[in-house]
Amino acid sequence: MDCIFCEIAQKKSPAEILFENEKFLAFLDINPINYGHTLVITKEHFDNFLTVPEKELSDITRLTQYLAGAVKRSLKADGFNIISNNGASAGQTVYHFHYHIIPRFENDFLMKPRTKEYDDNEIRNFAEQIKSFISKYEGLING
Numbered sequence: 659m660d661c662i663f664c665e666i667a668q669k670k671s672p673a674e675i676l677f678e679n680e681k682f683l684a685f686l687d688i689n690p691i692n693y694g695h696t697l698v699i700t701k702e703h704f705d706n707f708l709t710v711p712e713k714e715l716s717d718i719t720r721l722t723q724y725l726a727g728a729v730k731r732s733l734k735a736d737g738f739n740i741i742s743n744n745g746a747s748a749g750q751t752v753y754h755f756h757y758h759i760i761p762r763f764e765n766d767f768l769m770k771p772r773t774k775e776y777d778d779n780e781i782r783n784f785a786e787q788i789k790s791f792i793s794k795y796e797g798l799i800n801g
């Protein structure tokens with residue numbers, strides 16, 4: 659086996675576990691961006707955000723919401739980031755779907771992304787390009 663999160667889920671590798679039930683596990687990231695940086699995983703292996711089945715995604719998102727509240731209150735954080743990195747270009751290093759809960763504090767100077775600017779027609783072109791792939795979803799939600 660070469661998936662570290664599967665190993666953690668199966669208790670073959672150690673982790674500082676915060677929460678566990680039949681389907682999900684939450685534990686501390688060993689390389690935290692801030693102390694208390696938490697990872698929430700499905701015990702079953704899914705490669706990334708796009709491949710998690712609807713029910714599991716819904717349930718892990720709700721669980722992450724609950725755990726984020728606990729992390730924030732327990733650490734007296736001012737806020738938090740919920741992040742899912744997908745693909746190497748996005749910083750994904752473990753190819754087993756997980757949410758990051760990163761507690762944030764005033765002036766911690768982390769993750770202030772630089773923004774780009776659109777030219778006049780550029781924003782419309784990007785919108786059209788993305789929307790041409792979204793239109794197919796209507797059939798999904800309507801029936």
Ligand SMILES: [Zn+2]
Pocket residue numbers: 661662663664665702703704753754
């Ligand atoms: Zn895995």
